[in-house]
Amino acid sequence: MSSSPLLDGERSAELRSRGNGPRVVVGWLVIAAVLAAPAAVIKRRLERATDELVVPRCSEPAVGYLIDLDGTMYMPQGLVEGAQDFFRWLRASGTPYAFLSNTGVKGPLGVQAKFLTPPFRLWEEPVSLRHIHTAAVATAQYLQDNAPNGSRMYVLQGSVSFGHPAKLDSCLRVLRRSARAFGSWQVRTDLSDSEAKEWAAHAGRAPVYVVTCDDGMLMDDAAGDPVTGRKGYTGWDFEVLVRAQWLLQNGGRLVTSAPDARNPFFENGLVLSKLGPGSLHALLLAATYPESADRAIVIGKGGSGGTHYMIDRGIAMLRDQLPPGSPPLDRRRVALVGDTLDTDIKAANLAGIDSVLVTKTGTHTLADLRSYPGVTPGCAVANVGELAMGEGGLG
Ligand SMILES: [Mg+2]
Numbered sequence: 194m195s196s197s198p199l200l201d202g203e204r205s206a207e208l209r210s211r212g213n214g215p216r217v218v219v220g221w222l223v224i225a226a227v228l229a230a231p232a233a234v235i236k237r238r239l240e241r242a243t244d245e246l247v248v249p250r251c252s253e254p255a256v257g258y259l260i261d262l263d264g265t266m267y268m269p270q271g272l273v274e275g276a277q278d279f280f281r282w283l284r285a286s287g288t289p290y291a292f293l294s295n296t297g298v299k300g301p302l303g304v305q306a307k308f309l310t311p312p313f314r315l316w317e318e319p320v321s322l323r324h325i326h327t328a329a330v331a332t333a334q335y336l337q338d339n340a341p342n343g344s345r346m347y348v349l350q351g352s353v354s355f356g357h358p359a360k361l362d363s364c365l366r367v368l369r370r371s372a373r374a375f376g377s378w379q380v381r382t383d384l385s386d387s388e389a390k391e392w393a394a395h396a397g398r399a400p401v402y403v404v405t406c407d408d409g410m411l412m413d414d415a416a417g418d419p420v421t422g423r424k425g426y427t428g429w430d431f432e433v434l435v436r437a438q439w440l441l442q443n444g445g446r447l448v449t450s451a452p453d454a455r456n457p458f459f460e461n462g463l464v465l466s467k468l469g470p471g472s473l474h475a476l477l478l479a480a481t482y483p484e485s486a487d488r489a490i491v492i493g494k495g496g497s498g499g500t501h502y503m504i505d506r507g508i509a510m511l512r513d514q515l516p517p518g519s520p521p522l523d524r525r526r527v528a529l530v531g532d533t534l535d536t537d538i539k540a541a542n543l544a545g546i547d548s549v550l551v552t553k554t555g556t557h558t559l560a561d562l563r564s565y566p567g568v569t570p571g572c573a574v575a576n577v578g579e580l581a582m583g584e585g586g587l588g
Pocket of ligand 1: 261264265421533
C-alpha cells in the first residue's frame with residue numbers, strides 16, 4: 194500500500210509532536226520520578242507547601258513577648274541559634290519580655306542559674322528574676338490559693354542541678370519558697386504503703402493532693418522526705434504510681450505542673466524524646482477514672498489552669514516593665530513564642546493573645562499543624578533570632 198501525503202490536520206499534529214518532543218520526554222521523566230518517589234514523601238511535600246501558605250512569616254514585632262524556654266531558647270545541647278541575638282534585641286529595643294517555662298523542677302532562680310551556665314549562657318549578667326516565671330511557681334501559687342491549711346500533699350517531684358549544690362533546685366524547694374501556707378501542710382515525697390492507706394482512708398475529710406511536678410523524670414532532691422529525711426525516688430516506680438492511685442481513688446486531687454507529653458531530643462537524625470509530665474498525668478487519670486475526673490488540674494501553658502496561672506501572670510510581668518506614663522499594654526498584641534503546638538500555641542489561643550511558632554528548634558514544625566486542629570499560630574519563624582526586627586535587629 195502506497196503512502197499518502199499527510200492531511201493538514203495530521204501534519205500539524207506531527208509537527209506539534211516533533212516540536213514538543215523534548216517537553217514530552219521531560220514530562221514523562223517527571224511522571225516516572227513521581228511514580229518512583231515514595232507516596233509519603235510527595236504527600237509531605239504537598240502538605241508542607243499548603244502549611245506555608247496557611248501560617249505567615251512574622252513581619253511585625255509584638256508589643257511584648259512571653260517566651261518559652263526548652264526548644265525555643267535552648268535545647269539539651271545548649272542555646273539555639275538566634276537566642277542571643279533575640280535577647281540582645283529585646284534589651285536594646287526596650288520590648289517587655291518574660292520567659293515563661295513549663296518546667297516543674299525549678300523556679301526563676303534555677304532558670305537564672307541555667308542562663309549563666311555554659312552552654313546555656315545567654316548574657317554576661319544574670320537575667321533579672323522580674324523576667325522569669327515557671328510552672329513550678331505557678332503550681333505553688335495554685336496550691337496556695339486552693340489547698341486549705343492542714344492539707345496533705347504527696348509530692349512526686351523532679352529536681353535539677355547545675356553542677357554545684359548551691360545551684361540545685363526542685364519542685365519541693367519552689368513550694369517551700371513560693372507558698373506561704375507551706376508550713377501548715379503535711380508535705381511528703383515518700384510514703385510507705387501503710388501511710389498511703391491511712392491518707393486514703395481520710396481523704397474525704399482532710400484534703401489530700403497528689404502533686405506531680407517534674408519534667409518527666411522523677412527524682413527527689415538532696416534533702417529527702419520532709420518528715421523522715423528518707424532519700425526519695427530516683428525514678429518512676431510501679432509502687433509510687435499505685436500509692437498515688439490509692440489517694441486519687443479515695444477523694445484525692447491531682448495537680449500536675451504541665452501538660453507537655455514529652456521533652457524533645459534529637460540525635461543523629463533520630464527523635465529520642467523522653468516522657469513529659471503530661472504523659473504521666475494521662476496515665477494517672479486513666480488509672481483512676483472516673484473517681485479523679487473532676488478533681489484534676491494541669492497548671493502550665495496549655496493546661497486547664499494555664500491561662501490564669503501562667504499567661505495572665507506573664508502579662509502582668511510585662512506590664513510591670515513599662516515605663517511610667519506608657520499607654521496600656523494591648524493584650525491582643527502580646528505574642529507567646531514557643532515550639533510546641535499543644536502547650537505554647539494552644540495556651541496563646543485560649544488566652545486570646547498572639548503567638549509565634551518556632552519551626553526549626555523544638556518539638557513541632559508546620560507539618561504538625563494538621564495533628565492539632567483548632568490550634569493556630571499567628572505567624573512562624575525558623576528560630577527566635579528572626580524576631581529581632583527593625584532597629585538593632587537582624588530582620
Ligand atoms: Mg518548649
